[in-house]
Amino acid sequence: xxxxTQSPKYLFRKEGQNVTLSCEQNLNxxxxxxxxxxxxxxxxxxxxxxxxxxxxKGDIAEGYSxxxxxxxxxxxxxxxxxxxxxxxxxxxxxxxxxxxxxxFGEGSRLTVL
Amino acid sequence: AQSVSxxxxxxxxxxxxxxxxxxxYSYGGxxxxxxxxxxxxxxxxxxxxYFSGDPLVKGIKGFEAEFIKSKFSFNLRKPSVQxxxxxxxxxxxxAPRAAGNxxxxxxxxxxxxxx
Numbered sequence: 281x282x283x284x285t286q287s288p289k290y291l292f293r294k295e296g297q298n299v300t301l302s303c304e305q306n307l308n309x310x311x312x313x314x315x316x317x318x319x320x321x322x323x324x325x326x327x328x329x330x331x332x333x334x335x336x337k338g339d340i341a342e343g344y345s346x347x348x349x350x351x352x353x354x355x356x357x358x359x360x361x362x363x364x365x366x367x368x369x370x371x372x373x374x375x376x377x378x379x380x381x382x383x384f385g386e387g388s389r390l391t392v393l
Numbered sequence: 394a395q396s397v398s399x400x401x402x403x404x405x406x407x408x409x410x411x412x413x414x415x416x417x418y419s420y421g422g423x424x425x426x427x428x429x430x431x432x433x434x435x436x437x438x439x440x441x442x443y444f445s446g447d448p449l450v451k452g453i454k455g456f457e458a459e460f461i462k463s464k465f466s467f468n469l470r471k472p473s474v475q476x477x478x479x480x481x482x483x484x485x486x487x488a489p490r491a492a493g494n495x496x497x498x499x500x501x502x503x504x505x506x507x508x
Contacts, residue, residue, distance in 0.1 A: 321500055322397075322499050322501045323437075323498040325497075380485070380496050381439055381442060387436065
């Protein structure tokens with residue numbers, strides 16, 4: 281089945297540690313996105329990528345980094361510079377950036393202790 | 394700042410009641426509008442979308458939404474809810490290119506349908 285796979289589903293880390301969340305898609309979509317979901321705040325865009333080797337900052341990129349070395353993969357690193365990293369992280373993809381219809385993964389819940 | 398507002402954070406209603414969730418956005422120009430739903434334990438999925446044409450859009454599971462351009466609104470409705478409609482609902486707006494061509498989400502509305 282085609283879809284988006286995020287891993288791990290749950291992750292616990294100590295303060296000061298970087299952590300990388302994986303996102304893989306087999307939908308052959310060009311565009312990929314990372315959102316952060318917090319209660320009452322909806323989804324906020326962290327980074328997005330239109331094509332391989334290109335990505336753009338979203339609304340809350342500070343403390344995060346991404347790479348897009350392959351079309352299928354868009355990993356997100358939550359660095360120690362992110363002041364409030366505990367959150368639910370959602371990866372999504374779309375056919376291209378011009379299409380607003382997104383397909384989402386099941387999410388990764390990061391808890392920083 | 395450009396934004397998407399959902400008026401209700403929580404809605405509790407009984408089965409067979411009617412549901413209406415408000416969504417307003419602040420972008421000018423042509424926009425694409427979406428409602429996404431997140432059922433408990435499941436991933437976000439598209440409920441319905443509006444790009445152009447008839448402002449009354451029908452989606453899956455009996456949901457519909459009406460685009461009122463003059464009010465910058467895209468409210469979601471369902472005439473008679475079921476217990477299985479318990480979920481969190483998100484309105485989203487795809488801004489024009491001038492505003493970054495991004496999809497911006499509202500804060501979400503948690504709907505609890507009591508059996």
